Amino acid sequence: MGRTPHPLAGKPLELADTLRSGNAWKIRLACGYMGLPIARRTFDIVQGDLETEAFARINPWRQVPALLTPEGEWLAESQAILWYLGQGTPWLPADRLAQARVSSWLSFEQTQHMHAFAQPRLLIHLRRTARADDPAMRAWRETGMKAAAWMDAHLAGRTYLVGTAPTIADIALFPYTSMAAEGGYDLSGFAHIDAWLARMRALPGFTPLIETA
Numbered sequence: 332m333g334r335t336p337h338p339l340a341g342k343p344l345e346l347a348d349t350l351r352s353g354n355a356w357k358i359r360l361a362c363g364y365m366g367l368p369i370a371r372r373t374f375d376i377v378q379g380d381l382e383t384e385a386f387a388r389i390n391p392w393r394q395v396p397a398l399l400t401p402e403g404e405w406l407a408e409s410q411a412i413l414w415y416l417g418q419g420t421p422w423l424p425a426d427r428l429a430q431a432r433v434s435s436w437l438s439f440e441q442t443q444h445m446h447a448f449a450q451p452r453l454l455i456h457l458r459r460t461a462r463a464d465d466p467a468m469r470a471w472r473e474t475g476m477k478a479a480a481w482m483d484a485h486l487a488g489r490t491y492l493v494g495t496a497p498t499i500a501d502i503a504l505f506p507y508t509s510m511a512a513e514g515g516y517d518l519s520g521f522a523h524i525d526a527w528l529a530r531m532r533a534l535p536g537f538t539p540l541i542e543t544a
């Protein structure tokens with residue numbers, strides 16, 4: 332998008348991630364869409380990589396993603412990293428209200444959406460320690476379906492979450508919404524979400540969760 336070079340073009344960026352982290356995927360999506368190459372330092376949670384002292388120096392909160400910025404500092408929290416990458420580009424509009432709306436969706440993702448989608452995916456699909464019909468998984472999905480219904484209603488008649496062009500808000504909501512089925516969700520009733528997911532996948536620079544050579 333846009334012909335103006337990205338303010339971080341040509342500067343080194345490195346991402347601390349895990350192979351299948353949806354929060355880290357947000358950052359790889361952002362870099363792909365924005366045309367920014369990014370190196371990966373991939374950790375393995377099951378092997379205890381996040382519990383080491385070395386990792387605590389990357390993120391004392393012991394979570395991925397974290398971004399090593401060109402200033403030489405590690406920055407934690409996916410939404411903060413998206414904000415850092417989006418500044419000075421159309422992915423984070425300069426308009427006061429539009430920017431606040433982006434922030435609103437980023438908060439929505441963290442408080443109403445992410446855990447309800449990420450937890451069942453983690454336990455059913457990745458760790459295989461829960462079954463899709465376990466009461467706890469149903470409870471997560473009840474919460475998540477409310478979030479999905481709000482998103483779907485908002486996207487009716489809109490192309491993207493804020494304004495007419497994609498922003499970091501769309502990037503933030505994409506990963507866990509798109510992987511919902513792995514947590515036992517059926518979002519087939521949400522046609523506006525479905526069309527929005529397809530639009531996000533069709534944008535130049537889209538990066539899949541697992542990149543194949």
Ligand SMILES: N[C@@H](CCC(=O)N[C@@H](CS)C(=O)NCC(=O)O)C(=O)O
Nearest residue numbers: 352353354393394395396408409410
């Ligand atoms: N609020 C954080 C959440 C990050 C998060 O939950 N990361 C997961 C991987 S997707 C993680 O590192 N889990 C390891 C753990 O919490 O032990 C963000 O948005 O970056």
